[in-house]
Amino acid sequence: MSKSEQKLTKKQIAIIEAATELFAEKGFSATSTSEIAQKAEAAEGTIFKHFKSKKGLLMSVVSPITVEFYGPMIKKDLDKVFDKEFEYYQDFIRAMIENRKIFIQNNLPVLRILIQEIPFHPELKEQFIEQVGKDIIERIRGIIRFYQEKGQMVDIHTDTIIRTVASTILSYIVARYVLIPEARWDTEEIETERIIQLLENGLSKKK
Secondary structure (H helix, E strand, C coil): CCHHHHCCCHHHHHHHHHHHHHHHHHCCCCCCHHHHHHHHCCCHHHHHHHHCCHHHHHHHHHHHHHHHHHHHHHHHHHHHHHCCCCCCHHHHHHHHHHHHHHHHHHCHHHHHHHHHHHHHCHHHHHHHHHHHHHHHHHHHHHHHHHHHHCCCECCCCHHHHHHHHHHHHHHHHHHHHHHCCCCCCCCHHHHHHHHHHHHHHHHECCC
């Protein structure tokens, strides 16, 4: 239980749990406070008493989890990859795909909310970047420079490489496990190797 949860009543926790499930399933805009109240077995007025508005409830769902739970957990989880030294950058990318895949599978409900709502609520993006993004990006810059110095990666700006690799990996993982899991997918190993092949064409330093 997080520090924030320890300060909440059982009714407030029930409301947050109901909102998390409904926001993840239907999206923020399509979920009404009456549905949340019904699922939480609470009066609709109780939601407004404790959270002021549906937007306030959304922030109560996402903010503490991002700050107290997901931020430290994502960093600790990625350290398992960052602290290893892979001989080839392809192995590093392969390990990153596996790491993020497992994390998303284990944390689907709140991550669905983040993916769906970040484009419409800039404060969520700012919190996520502040708690997670800055330290991780700096570490990845160092790893990219390591492979550039080894002569494996093309000599272009590290941030361009980060954006290319991150968008490729995340678009695959989010599509497969969040947006369209019912689509026809090949095995995880085959899909991962295709991603590696695509990235190799653009990232490898030409001999």
